[in-house]
Amino acid sequence: MAIKKHIPNTITCCNLVSGCIAIAFAFSGNAKVAFGFIILGAIFDFFDGMSARLLHVSSPIGKELDSLADVITFGVAPSTILFSLLSVMDYPSFLEPLRTILPFSAYIMAAFSALRLAKFNLDERQSLGFIGLPTPANALFWGSLIIGGGQWIETSPSALFVLLGGIVASSWLMVAEIPMFALKFKEWGWKGNQVKYLFLLTCIPLLLIFGIASLAIIIAWYVLLSIIVRK
Secondary structure, three states, X not given: OOOHHHHHHHHHHHHHHHHHHHHHHHHOOOHHHHHHHHHHXXXXXXXXXXXXXXXXXXXXXXXXXXXXXXXXXXXXXXXHHHHHHHHHOOOOHHHHHHOOOHHHHHHHHHHHHHHHHHHHHHOHHXXXXXXXXXXXXXXHHHHHHHXXXXXXXXXXXXXXXXXXXXXXXXXXXHHOOOEEEOOOOOOOOOOOOHHHHHHHHHHHHHHHHHHHHHHHHHHHHHHHHHHHHHO
16 A cells, blocks of 8 residues: 555656756757657656556645756757757848847746746636646647757748747737647537547548647647637
8 A cells, every 4th residue: 555655746757857867858959859758758757647546545735846857858858959940940141149049048948948837737617628738738749849840940031939939929829818629528428529539530631641740730720729618
């Protein structure tokens, strides 16, 4: 019994360690490996909550530890990938003097990730869905975009402005009062689950066609579908 109660927190710590390793690789410019560890962290993040529910050992400490791990893996790690990219990519001549400053704007996203997680811990409305973009989804979006859009980012003169605008947009989405559905099923019937099934069915061709870049497209589609359903 003593061992059982520590299993979920151990899995959460594996998430946190994955995030730390991702940050190390991100600083060295290895975005692909860093993204791989973010994905690994997301897997641990999925199973820590599941194990806590299955073993009936949920605790306030586990909830706080989970948020701390998520800040590292889904906040600081993707921000560091973006920081490293902004440090080496081409800048228009008029922005070249800001090369040493602009990359730090990536960490705005880390701050908003922490704010989003703090709000989530206190918001009782988010038991069956989300209010704002979840931090794991935001992290997967950026990792997929940067790796899948590598050639475009390297050659497009507008890439810098898209990335900077994306930082602002994703930071806002994480704390926005926009209801977003969760992929949780109380029952497997079509009725009441139409949006979830529609989303999952459309994800399949996107994965097959766009490969790693499909995650960014899928998460953008998830946000858009959530907004459409809200209306």
